[in-house]
Amino acid sequence: MELAYIPSPSRGVLHLGPIPLRGYAFCIIIGVFVAVWLGNKRWIARGGRAGTVADIAVWAVPFGLVGGRLYHVITDYELYFSEGRDWVDAFKVWEGGLGIWGAIALGAVGAWIGARRRGIPLPAYADAIAPGIALAQAIGRWGNWFNQELYGRATDVPWALKITSSTDGRVPGTYHPTFLYESLWCIGVALLVIWADRRFKLGHGRAFALYVAAYCVGRGWIEYMRVDDAHHILGLRLNDWTAMIVFLLAVLYIVVSSKKRPGREAVVEPGADAEAADDKADDAGGDAEASDDRTDGDTEPEAEDATESDTDVADVKDEAESAGKKS
16 A cells, blocks of 8 residues: 655656757756856865856866767667667657766866866866766756656655656556665765865865765665666676776775875966955955045045134134224
């Protein structure tokens, strides 16, 4: 008997006239905005210019979308190129199917191009944007809820996900909401990176590596719960092997980087500190001029009052001398 469950939306798209509004796409877009917003705040706190994160994101986001789609299509090629399938569906990103591994890998290439054009170190940029990426993933996972996809094993727990669609081999029922598990895990990863960065002053890409390692730990056990079709190697899903390998590489980078480049970058964006100092000097100069104006305005009335007082004294003396002569 089902006492409680998480309902699935009856459809993942709404039509505003001829324009389709897809839940999956909205989740991705909102996630990108959150990542850029938080990354910008962290970048400014590190001494960078406002707007730099967004400028580099213009390169990173398109590369990331292409990379995420490529990874999905390559690892699940039978969904698009096997008999009875239409290869054109490989371009329908809005229907779901973005591999985070490909998105981060190719997105890093785009970020490298953008960072090189701005003359800033990519590791520092990656550290600033890392928690935002985790939050973007947390939001983006809700796109799977709109599409009724990527759920776990059948269960009757109160937070089970109710699947009602029967397309593409789905069997209606209640399943573990792995999209929700991963969303919550990613929020935890973001908080972990923010805390560790403040506590240990992580630099030279170590905050980003911590995000990668922490995400891989969660993705490993969540991936193990999923029941959608996937390639297996030695009994484990392909993404489980990917998570383990990437986790080891991330931890290795943290260890080696800590020994070779301890501490944090003193300057993350050349010229940003000088511009900030000039702005402060301009503000101080404006305050000083305003103070001088107020001082000048207060002094003139006092001078006029002093002149009038001297005139009154002279008049009194003249009247006294005139009275003395008459007497």
